Amino acid sequence: MSKPTDTSPWKAMIALPENVWHSIFRNPLPSSDLGRASTSFTNFFLHLHPVKVHRNSLRATFTFGLGLISFFLFFILVVTGILLMFYYVPSTSQAYDRMLDLRGTVAFGIFLRNMHRWSAHGMVAAVFLHMCRVFLTGSYKPPREFNWVLGVLLLLVTLFMSFTGYLLPWDQLAFWAITVGTSIASYAPLVGKQVKFLLLGDATVGQEALLRFYVLHVAVLPAVLSMLVAIHFWRIRKDGGLSRPAEEDEPTAGVELVTAPAVVMATSPAAAAAAKPVLQRRQYGIQGLVRGPFTKIGNTPDRSVFSWPNLFMAELVVFLITVAGVLLVSLYFNAPLEEPVNIMHPPNPAKAPWYFLGLQEQVSYSAFWGGVGIPTIEVVLLLLVPYLDRKIAGVGRWFARERLLANSLFLTFVVINVILIVIGTFFRGPNWEFVSPW
């Protein structure tokens, strides 16, 4: 690399690639602990991570990478969504034709649409499974209560994002799914009709609804989701990294057992001999506190490892697996596109998107309780979970015995919802009558 004082244009030309590289990446690949720490510090993206993480956070079987998978799917959705925006027009007279163009004339258009559609379904599933993992490992307990609340909001925004996107192709599937979905909203007492009108901008699904859903889908909801994700990630750091069993913080290697000097000095040699060994923990300066939770006084950094390369490589692997999965599915399965909208011919049955089919199934028993009452109670209970279950036991472990009751109740809730979705998807036919899928 030429020195900044070296003004010879020839030397500057020769050193150009190296100088450009070093102006962006200030550190060479690290080979020392100091280098590993500076690599995390000096790169904008890596800087969002702590310099060190606890080994427990890296165990694949603890998180299954589900939070990261949700995030990477959102990232793929943003990239493919922006590309789709170059072709899409939110107009009832053009939207469907634009879908046909994507299928027929735009290079890789169908592939782009497939990637967007399957990532959206994948994100709904991944966020839900991530919530299950957080619950079943007791990871919503203090100090992570508020991050759980943010998570519940993230789940709701994710569902709403997917729902608003469903209308955009303006085919029969989209039109009738949204007609069903928005009529569920109208069952809410007092405000139901107003909520439906606010969503549709009209009495029925039409141009106004398409425009509203488009703006919500491409601008409002992604902005809200990005903001919530940013706070969610920030809270993970401030809450001391991922949860782990209390025994993981018990000091072992790296913490010296010494005889307390104060005891030895204050009493006789006999008392000194009898003095119990105490733990002398490491002391840290203000920089240590800034760097993250693992270097705080009182914590034991022994089971932590440098984020470079351990965490970053793990994240890269999860990213590659997520991208590969989406590419593979998009290669073999095309996103559905049915006939253009025909308001005179509703399909029978008209079904909501799969993640709302449990709701639709409930509505078939009672419009109010199935569509509004029970879902509201479920969301409120989910939001209150960390404030109702205050016992700090079994945190950071899957299916801890101490959490048998809480886990059983949660699993019952999950199983009931999955069964309702399966019934709605496979066992309901014309007029919402029971049919056999076989």
Ligand code: HEM
């Ligand atoms: C867009 C949706 C979401 C994204 C992108 C996201 C992302 C993440 C990531 C990357 C992590 C750390 C690694 C991991 O656990 O896999 C995490 C942790 C966490 N998430 Fe989420 N999450 C989302 C939704 C949710 C939901 C729906 C909940 C619960 C209702 C939730 C609650 C939590 C909690 C409490 C933690 C800390 C867990 C611990 O300390 O072990 N998140 N999230």
